[in-house]
Every structure is written in C-alpha cells, then in structure tokens.
Amino acid sequence: HLVESGGVVVQPGGSLRLSCAASGFNFGNFAMHWVRQAPGKGLEWVSLITWNGRGTFYADSVKGRFTISRDNTKNSLYLQMKNLRTEDTALYYCAKADYDSGVDGDYYYMDVWGKGTTVTVSS
Amino acid sequence: DIQMTQSPSTLSASVGDRVTITCRASQSISTWLAWYQQKPGKAPKLLISKASGLQSGVPSRFSGSGSGADFSLTISSLQPEDFATYYCQHYNGYPWTFGQGTKVEI
Numbered sequence: 157h158l159v160e161s162g163g164v165v166v167q168p169g170g171s172l173r174l175s176c177a178a179s180g181f182n183f184g185n186f187a188m189h190w191v192r193q194a195p196g197k198g199l200e201w202v203s204l205i206t207w208n209g210r211g212t213f214y215a216d217s218v219k220g221r222f223t224i225s226r227d228n229t230k231n232s233l234y235l236q237m238k239n240l241r242t243e244d245t246a247l248y249y250c251a252k253a254d255y256d257s258g259v260d261g262d263y264y265y266m267d268v269w270g271k272g273t274t275v276t277v278s279s
Numbered sequence: 280d281i282q283m284t285q286s287p288s289t290l291s292a293s294v295g296d297r298v299t300i301t302c303r304a305s306q307s308i309s310t311w312l313a314w315y316q317q318k319p320g321k322a323p324k325l326l327i328s329k330a331s332g333l334q335s336g337v338p339s340r341f342s343g344s345g346s347g348a349d350f351s352l353t354i355s356s357l358q359p360e361d362f363a364t365y366y367c368q369h370y371n372g373y374p375w376t377f378g379q380g381t382k383v384e385i
Contacts, residue, residue: 256328258309258311264375265325266323269324
C-alpha cells in the first residue's frame, strides 16, 4: 500500500517535496520509483532509488532539479522538486520496484502503485 | 534512450472480441517488458512482467508474448471491465520508458 502526499499549486521556479508512505511490505528491501502523468498524457518515468538509497537515477527532464530520497526507518519515499516548470504539472505516482534477475544484474519494474498526488505549476 | 512504440493508439472493439496490442522497442530489450492497464482516474495496474509473466490475480484472458524488440498483449475475449488504456514499458535499464498508450474503447 502506497500513499502519496504533498502535491499543491506552486508558482514557476518554486519548490516542493512529495512524500510516499509505504505499508504492507518490507519497504527497506525494495527500490522505489517516481512516475508522473501530465493531464491527458501518458506515463513518464521520473526517478528511481535503490533499496539502500545509495543509487539514484533521474530522467533527463528532471536531472539537476529533482532529488529522490528515502527513510527506511519511516517507510517513506520523497521527491524534492526545485526550480519547477509549467511542464512539471502532473499527477505524481510512487511505485514499488520489483525485479527480475538476469545474468548481468537485476531488472526493475513497477509492481505496486499509489493513487498519486497532483502537482500544478502555474502563476 | 530506448523508445517504445505502441500500435494502434486507439482500438475500437466489442465485448467478446479478441484484441492484440503491439509494442516495438527501438533496440533489443530481451524480455524485460511489462504491460500495465490504466482505467480513467485510477493508477496503473501491472498485468504482465518479463514479456509473458501474468501477475497473480490477472485474468487468464490476458497474455503477453515476444522477445527482442517486438512484443504483443492479447486479450482473448474482451470483457466490459477491460476497456482502458494499456501501456508497455521496458525495464532493460536506465532510463525506463513507456509506450504512448493504447486506448481500448467500445
């Protein structure tokens, strides 16, 4: 079970932190994704953080502006968003990352999704 | 980056129809492909992983196939609750990308 929060209306150039509270699984054992969906559009992967927080990955569209983090003691995932642009307006989902093992590593997909929180960037 | 292209973008069908959605990757992704279903106002739901692995609780009328760069999702007998938008997504590594979606409508 994943519950996102923190979405609000913010002006361009502003900052925001999204949170995702996890329950029902051992949060500290799993990598986590953020995925967003602009109004009427498709899904866009935003960021992934490994189970221990040591590995982070970002879409080019948010690199340098967004920071993913987690607190395994609080079963929580975060997305710090800075220098927001109108094109960041979207419904932001957190998703648990399950994985398949291959010969050269693990391959992560999204198996459980929250209901999302809406971020609107507008003046 | 790997580009994922779905076809068709919209599919009109009737209850009981067999429907197939295709997804093509811009390079080989082995079988690192997932399919998701999204209904209006709802979060996406994972249907299939590793190209053909049906998730627990997903009806057996859904099936996935393919490897390399070409994949498909088939619904053997469309039910009223299957009208939704379907997305493929590669997970062959960073960055993860989705297809543009296929809307299945009446």
